[in-house]
Amino acid sequence: MSTDLTRFRGVFPAIITPMTQEDELNEEQLRAVFDMNIAAGAHGFWIAGGTGESILLSDEENRRIASIAVEQVGERATTIMHVGAPTTTRAAALAEHAARVGAHAICCIPPFFYRRSDKEIVEHYRAVAAASNLPLFVYNLPGSTGVEITVDLMQKIQDGVPQLAGLKHSSPNLLIARQFADMGLSCFTGSSHLLLPALTMGACGCVDGPPCLAPEPWVDLWTAAGKGDADAAEQARQRSYEIIDVCKMFGSEHFHATCKAAVGLRLGLHTGNPRRPALPLTGDQRRQLADRLATLGRLP
Numbered sequence: 001m002s003t004d005l006t007r008f009r010g011v012f013p014a015i016i017t018p019m020t021q022e023d024e025l026n027e028e029q030l031r032a033v034f035d036m037n038i039a040a041g042a043h044g045f046w047i048a049g050g051t052g053e054s055i056l057l058s059d060e061e062n063r064r065i066a067s068i069a070v071e072q073v074g075e076r077a078t079t080i081m082h083v084g085a086p087t088t089t090r091a092a093a094l095a096e097h098a099a100r101v102g103a104h105a106i107c108c109i110p111p112f113f114y115r116r117s118d119k120e121i122v123e124h125y126r127a128v129a130a131a132s133n134l135p136l137f138v139y140n141l142p143g144s145t146g147v148e149i150t151v152d153l154m155q156k157i158q159d160g161v162p163q164l165a166g167l168k169h170s171s172p173n174l175l176i177a178r179q180f181a182d183m184g185l186s187c188f189t190g191s192s193h194l195l196l197p198a199l200t201m202g203a204c205g206c207v208d209g210p211p212c213l214a215p216e217p218w219v220d221l222w223t224a225a226g227k228g229d230a231d232a233a234e235q236a237r238q239r240s241y242e243i244i245d246v247c248k249m250f251g252s253e254h255f256h257a258t259c260k261a262a263v264g265l266r267l268g269l270h271t272g273n274p275r276r277p278a279l280p281l282t283g284d285q286r287r288q289l290a291d292r293l294a295t296l297g298r299l300p
Helices: 027-039 059-073 088-101 118-132 151-160 174-182 192-200 216-227 230-247 252-267 283-295
Strands: 010-013 044-047 078-082 105-108 136-140 164-169 186-189 205-208
Touching (some): 027 252, 044 059, 059 088, 105 118, 151 164, 164 174, 216 230, 230 252
Parallel strands (some): 010 205, 044 078, 078 105, 186 205
């Protein structure tokens, strides 16, 4: 299968999943998050991934998110829908639905919890991709899944999965991005703070949670790098670190709560709390967050 990779480049915010006070999907606010990011220049979206809490959502919720994303985004940006699930059957069903509603591509974490052989991982991806016939992006997130997608394993996946288009590489080993690119794959760095060096190593862009709050500095970095304007790219990189610091200001254990609250504050909305067992921010933390965003000029 030959895939046109030109649309899979740039800044792809890993989108949050807004919730109501009753812990149900807030469809209206999800649409607002897409619109805000498109207006800010985002090239595409990584939907219901780690930042979107997909594995804490029901399959029905994930299907509804896919439908909303495609309807709201249309052709204004590229939609990559996460379909990862503990079983191949569930992941394949989510992939089939993503294709049916019109997503541009799917992404999928490898099988997790139980240790699987390379052969099992390849077969999992083959079945999931075949269910949709969409371009497939592997989600290399070893810190959460316990599975490292090495160059050797990626070669096996490429040999066995015709729909393979690329990956989100969220591993500390940035150097192998060049090897993934040399395989003809679109390699997004999953560490937005590394976008600038990643581009020099063959990465096609970034997918991460912080750009969902404010994609502007990353879009500026991407544009400047494409023009060869090193000074502008470096200035944009420094501005992007301000957003990353906001999302991590209460520690990694509060990342989802902070991202959700920050996006809500920028929109003038309350985008809900993270799904349990994650704990919400305290009132004092929300006030500190609002003060920081105001200082950065990120409040409406």
